[in-house]
Amino acid sequence: MRMRELSRTTGVPVPTIKYYVREGLLPPGELTSPNQATYGEAHERRLRLIRALLDVGGMKVAEIADVLTAIDDPARPVHKVLGAAADRLGNASVEHDDAESAAAHAVVAGLISRRGWRTHESDPAAADLSKALAAMARLGHGAFVEVLDDYADAAEQVARADLAYVGRRVSVEDMVESVVIGTVLGEAVFSGLRRLAHVDASTKLYGTDGPPERKTS
Known part of the structure; x- marks a missing residue:
């Protein structure tokens, strides 16, 4: 053409x-x-x-x-190619040099070691996680690290689902495109699912009303 x-x-x-x-x-x-x-x-x-x-x-x-x-x-190797794409999708926020940042880095390093993840604390995703945890600590939510392993369990399950989807692609280019779209838009999908699950869990724990009625035409 x-x-x-x-x-x-x-x-x-x-x-x-x-x-x-x-x-x-x-x-x-x-x-x-x-x-x-x-x-x-x-x-x-x-x-x-x-x-x-x-x-x-x-x-x-x-x-x-x-x-x-x-x-x-x-x-x-294919996983190196996929990593080259994923590493450039991180958060570009400024890193602070304070006690919260140092503590967050230690928490992330411990998480990676404890779970046996084949990555390193210098990975851009680890840096993004450290920044988020440090920001939460500055807001008085340092205790969030206590549920970090629960989030890691969910993340591993989501990662397996992501790679299962990527694995359907034939060419490396298609795989990279799937990683980019899955990482960016997939996070939006996961965020929506998480919010829906929050509503359900909150209603079960604290609500007194029954499930919302379905509207009929």
């Missing part, structure tokens, strides 16, 4: 496609004449992945380039 057809198929403007080619994010098309090139299914798939990393993952162009380099490296 020509670039304009690729643009119509993916919804990405022609100038943007040209920019991705110039930046090395999208391979150039196959030249059919000095001023004409054709693009195939691989270009369409790569372009959709770029948009997912950009629009859903919120990555910068340089970060996207790193992920795509990992994808195109045949010697890179």
